[in-house]
Amino acid sequence: MKNLSRLLFAMLLVLGYSNMNAQDKNNPWQITIGANGVDAYPSGDGVVGSAQFGETIFDEFFNVDDHWNILPSLSTISVSKHIGGGFSFGVAGSLNKIEKWGDVPGSDPEVVNDVDDLSYYGVDGTIKYNFLEGTTIDPFLGVGGGYTWIDEIGAGTLNGTLGFNIWFSENIGLTFQSSYKHAFEDYLQTHFQHTAGISIKFGGADSDGDGVYDKDDACPEVAGTEEFNGCPDTDGDGIEDSKDDCPNEAGSAEMNGCPDTDGDGIADKDDKCPTVAGLASLNGCPDADGDGVTDAEDNCPNEAGPASNNGCPYADSDGDGVLDKDDLCPDKVGTVANNGCPEVTEAVQKALNDYAKTILFDTGKSTIKSQSAQVLDDIVAILKEYPNAKFTVEGHTDSVGSESLNQKLSDARALSVKDYLVQNGVDEFRLSAEGFGESKPIDTNSTREGRANNRRVEINLVKE
Template sequence: MKHLASALCLLLFSFAQVNAQQPKTKKPAVLSFTLSFSDYNTPALIRDSSFSKAFKGTDWLNPGKKSFGIGVGWWKQLTPQIDFSANFNGTFSNFPELFVKDDSIGQAGFTPQLDAMVHLFAFKQGVTFNPFLSAGAGAGIFGGNTAAYAPLGVGFKLRFKEGAYLINQIQYRKALTDGITNDYLLYTVAFAQTLGKPKKAPETVKEKTSPVPADKDGDWFEDNIDECPDVAGKVKGCPDTDGDGVADKNDPCPAEKGTLNGCPDTDGDGIADKDDACPDAKGSVNGCPDADGDGVADKDDLCPDMKGSFKGCPDSDGDGIGDGEDKCPTVAGTTADQGCPEIKQEVKEKVEVAAKNIFFRFGSDVLLNRSLPPLKEVVTLLKKDPALQLVIEAHADSIGTAERNQLLSERRAKRVAQFFINSGIDARRISYRGYGATQPVADNATEKGRAQNRRVEMKLRY
């Protein structure tokens, strides 16, 4: 997909370039004859492995891995840089297993497809080489199943002479219904020829402009005093749509009658409704009330009845975090710790060491006895500081199913949490979660890596 993204960026850059103007002509339709190759394997490889693995080696270039097809198309120019096409393609398909719904062994058959697309060109028609982007919708019969898809493509049109073209495309066809189970790629080479000759559009004859009158907009304001000489109006020659005596060009609210520079002020606080955060309540802070007079509007004041310096709230410990958001309002702390003191490094290290020495019986959530001493040290730390909370996260390696790994990690996290609760720690201070094999820290391809991924992490917080 990286190469496709690069190609799209190149085309978008090309759209910004100014091309020489072409003669204004009505282009006839174009008939194309197409040779195609369908690739049913590569998108599945990208989905099941990765982009680099899917294109590793030369198998994806091998024509024997593709399905040959032929087709016809009808192209019609809509604008100088946009074409519409309707295409019929028949493919002698060799489907891989599971590509067609309910087909577990793969099959061969003739696949008719019909699609309609819009093509956006980099340059106006008439240049020799013209890249384009494509998008559309289509449907086909795949091994007896009808399926809809959305083709997204990139390609170019090569002009041999007026009316004769070579058109190359690469399309990514996104499956929309369940007749097929995966997306696929289509590579096409088309030879195109116009049907008839282009007809020149009739030339327009410019009308002679009449002399500018003294009052060209006819509003009874002479042009030399008319502030809007090209449009009729009653306020110094300018329109006043809402009739409030302020010309539209000077009225911030031209469609609403108002008394404040042309805008309504419903609550009469001297702030127009459009700028008033509280248009129905008179106030001094952006048009809003401020009951405690601390400069923070009541609607934004976390403590509307108490004057304060932090979001309208007092800050008892002076740590720059208001009492309403300070988890430790009587003890100065840091913003990173939500107003609580920073946890000492040696305490964090003891918890990290304890986490690395948690072991379970193989394939279960039963704690081994050698795990208990380090866990008891963490219990001691938690009892010394009743404000501390503990977060427990359990992880698994990739052996087995994702469902089993998720369940096992959740049970192990819960088992560790239960140990602390049984040791006298309030359950409200303990939180736990299992992540299965979704967050590896090492390569699951080796035993050493898998051992590192089977882990429990413990983090302290206030």
């Protein structure tokens, strides 16, 4: 059937337009399928191409039985696209069979103009304005144009449309409309076309191409998954990137999307030893001996020791109860009170002075006689036994000669002994030298023997 072919062609044209433009903007599409009725009352003398348009066009607008040509099967299809601000543009194709074409002119009462099953075909484009977008009852006005054929006769039309949608859900509803179609050629009469159909809204923009329309996409600029409303899960661990602390590495929900390779409960990104199970307090690193020093930094990983000694226990080499780190004499048994060094006893002090008083000087001078070298070396050996002890080298004289001369001589002799001791290995900071002249005799200066006792050197411990 030639007219059926025309309708199919129009439907393909409409659907082709839809597919070509369907994803240009983030606005829904609407497709309506249904039936149409064509009404040519009044149409003049009833002869197609010769009747005149009457002034009483709305007189029998609802006289369905006498004037409407209704094809109850699927006879119209339209597709429209919302273009913003309440406006939409649509294209429609329709098919009908005409048996009544207005009234026979001049009849009284008027007689319906019966015709012989004329085929009706129309393709129309319409711009519509919806007054109440988003409501259940959605009225609209439209204006547009098209081309209509009745059998082999066709002409362009200027159309005005009034209608409304009733939406049962977000996507499905009913559409009712009436279009006034004014023909530009005399051989096609002006007429009404009424349409009722089921409407379906669909489609929309998908800017990121993830299959979720922008209007429903929580991340419209980034491709994602339907599970997360269009937001991405880059590493595929079931946690969307916005909530994933490690969006590029698959992890667990317990770790906020981060991996925990060694299973120690510390995410790899925070774990300084991500491949070896460790402790949270040590940023995920192990501590085999539990001394608070990580195995990697512990010189003694299997023996507990303080961090100050690189994880190793402190030694007490001399066994005196003072650790080597605090022991000023780590190789000599000492006392805690003396920082691990041995105490200078009274016996040691007496031995020092027994040696010191045998030191011989040249008469009236501070020069030490060579035969005193052995005595001085014995004194050096004793002082080295007590490396943290400090001593004063004291010089004394008898009362022979002037007091000032004796003072100078005692100073010089004390300093001479000190210099010898320093030169032979005793730390200088441990020694001081002082002369007392004749002021501190230990015997009488009236006898040779007493004066000899008074001429002496003493080495005494400095008590702090």
